[in-house]
Every structure is written in structure tokens, then in C-alpha cells.
Amino acid sequence: MAPLALHQRSLGSIKEAAAHSRGCRSQATSAPAAPAAEPKKLWGGRFTGKTDPLMEKFNESLPFDKRLWAEDIRHRAAHWAGTCHSAWDRSTGERCCPSASHASFTHLQNAMTVRWSHWLMCHCSAWQRDDMRLRDLAPRVAMLPLGSGLSADMLATDLAEYLVRKGVPFRETHHHSGAAVKMAEDRGCTLFDLTVADLKTIHPLFTEDVAAVWDFNRSAEMRDTEGGTSKRSVLEQVVKMKSYVAAEQAAM
Known part of the structure; x- marks a missing residue:
């Protein structure tokens, strides 16, 4: 589906959602709800008093969420349209990248004719330097002169x-x-x-x-879900990452 058509379709969905929301509000009853017990706040066991009302008001985000839900959906629709357009750009580049001509520039003026693929390769030197710095980073961060941070x-x-x-x-x-x-x-x-x-x-x-x-080791081993910190989970993540890297290299 073209990006513009997807964007128009998403805006139509926004209007339907807005109409449904207005209908739900009109059908809501005005009967007062029974007062509920004040819930205990997470991490509140260390608090010695109640949170200042000004802080409560400053930290409350629900009123903004209720007012901006439509804008949030529009933002997501624009993101979807942009994603589709990016996919189209990528497929076009893959088709014409090796042989397409491209104008180079110097001093803000047209210069020699180059290939688009050559222009893209100009960025490889910068990426290579970044890669070298990242590889040098691993042995440096492996040493912690300040000692262990466990508490x-x-x-x-x-x-x-x-x-x-x-x-x-x-x-x-x-x-x-x-x-x-x-x-x-x-x-x-x-x-x-x-x-x-x-x-x-x-x-x-x-x-x-x-x-x-x-027991710190036991604490790490207890997180044995997918993406967790246990040894089994980490080894599983390593296998998946190796498969991903191999697939990317094979596609090059």
C-alpha cells in the first residue's frame, strides 16, 4: 500500500476512534462510585510522610494522556507511512546502487560525476574508525579500578x-x-x-x-525468562545473536 494511502487510512481510523469515544462518554452514568481504599505506593515503604501535593500534580501524566491520545495516534500513523516510504527507498537503492551515476560537489558547486555507490562508500572510513574505537573499548571497560559495585x-x-x-x-x-x-x-x-x-x-x-x-549469583539465576540474566538465558541470547549476525553477513 502506498504511504499516502496508508496515512489516509490511518486518519480514518482516528476519526472512527474519536466518534466511538464520544459515544461512550455520552452513555456513561453519573452515579458516584464508592470511595476506594487509598492504595500503597510502590517503593513507599521507605517514605516517612505523604508526597507533597505539588509533586503529585507535577508528576501526574494521565490528564495529558487523555487529552493527547488522538495526537499520539496521528504520530503513529505518520510513523507507519514513513516506514513504508523508507522500505520503498531501500528497495530502490538496492536496485540502482551499483551503477547509478551521482553528481559530486565541491565548494557548493557541481564537480565530477561519480557513482552513487562510490558516494556511499565515502562513509565507510568514518564507520571503520568507529568500529576500531568500539573494539578498543571492550578490553578497557573489562577492568574496573574502583572495585566491585555490588551492594x-x-x-x-x-x-x-x-x-x-x-x-x-x-x-x-x-x-x-x-x-x-x-x-x-x-x-x-x-x-x-x-x-x-x-x-x-x-x-x-x-x-x-x-x-x-x-546471594547475588542466585539473584541473577532467578531471572530465567527469555532475555533474563540466568546463564541459560544469556547463552540462548548469544546463540540468537550469532544466528542474526550470520544471516546479515550472508545477505551482504
Whole structure:
């Protein structure tokens, strides 16, 4: 489908969505809803007071989302049209790149005739220098003179997930893990130094097996989903990336 036709079709969909939205608003009832309990904020376990109303107003994005949804759809429609146009440009370039003539320029004036493929190759030297710098970067960043950056606070999320596995809702566990971090900060110690008795004052489901949480390697291995940090997942990602690179090289 041509980019212009796709853009017009997308704008038609926007108008239909806007009409449907107005219809839904006209059918909405005006009966007041029952007051709901104030939810606990994520990471709120470390807070000592309520968030300032000015900060709440400054940080609230939903009113903007409700007002700008149509503009967001128009933006996406334009992006789709541009993507189609880029695909057409790429296919055209692949057909004529090796032999097409191209005017070179010097001092803002037409100069000698060159091939378009030659002009594109002019960028390879710059890309080659970037590639050399990137390859030099790997051995440099492999050394960290400042030492390890591991900290017990990095396992606060693991502490929250510990309670999740015991049946506590995730929206509550972040509050409890935040309270544990605050307790450690107030005492001038790390999460490792908190005893089971200390943690039980935050939630009764903390037991002796919480000691297994204080293991950085275990923390990484627990993320065993696709794209996760476990060894199995990382090796799977390496295989996929090798396949991608091989396919790209074969297509050149």
C-alpha cells in the first residue's frame, strides 16, 4: 500500500476512534462510585510522610494522556507511512546502487560525476574508525579500578519477590522490602545484618529461609525468562545473536 494511502487510512481510523469515544462518554452514568481504599505506593515503604501535593500534580501524566491520545495516534500513523516510504527507498537503492551515476560537489558547486555507490562508500572510513574505537573499548571497560559495585541494597527486589512466592501480592511486597531497607539505613547496617526477628516485625511470613535471598549469583539465576540474566538465558541470547549476525553477513 502506498504511504499516502496508508496515512489516509490511518486518519480514518482516528476519526472512527474519536466518534466511538464520544459515544461512550455520552452513555456513561453519573452515579458516584464508592470511595476506594487509598492504595500503597510502590517503593513507599521507605517514605516517612505523604508526597507533597505539588509533586503529585507535577508528576501526574494521565490528564495529558487523555487529552493527547488522538495526537499520539496521528504520530503513529505518520510513523507507519514513513516506514513504508523508507522500505520503498531501500528497495530502490538496492536496485540502482551499483551503477547509478551521482553528481559530486565541491565548494557548493557541481564537480565530477561519480557513482552513487562510490558516494556511499565515502562513509565507510568514518564507520571503520568507529568500529576500531568500539573494539578498543571492550578490553578497557573489562577492568574496573574502583572495585566491585555490588551492594546489599541491590537485593531489595529479591526480598520483595521472596514474599511474593509466599502469597503476598506484589503491590504490597515492595512496601515491605522498602521498610526493610529503611530499617537497615536507620541502624547503619546492611540488609544482610537484619535478623529474622527484625524482618518479622515488618511481615510475619519472613522465616529462616530468607537467608537464601542474600546471594547475588542466585539473584541473577532467578531471572530465567527469555532475555533474563540466568546463564541459560544469556547463552540462548548469544546463540540468537550469532544466528542474526550470520544471516546479515550472508545477505551482504
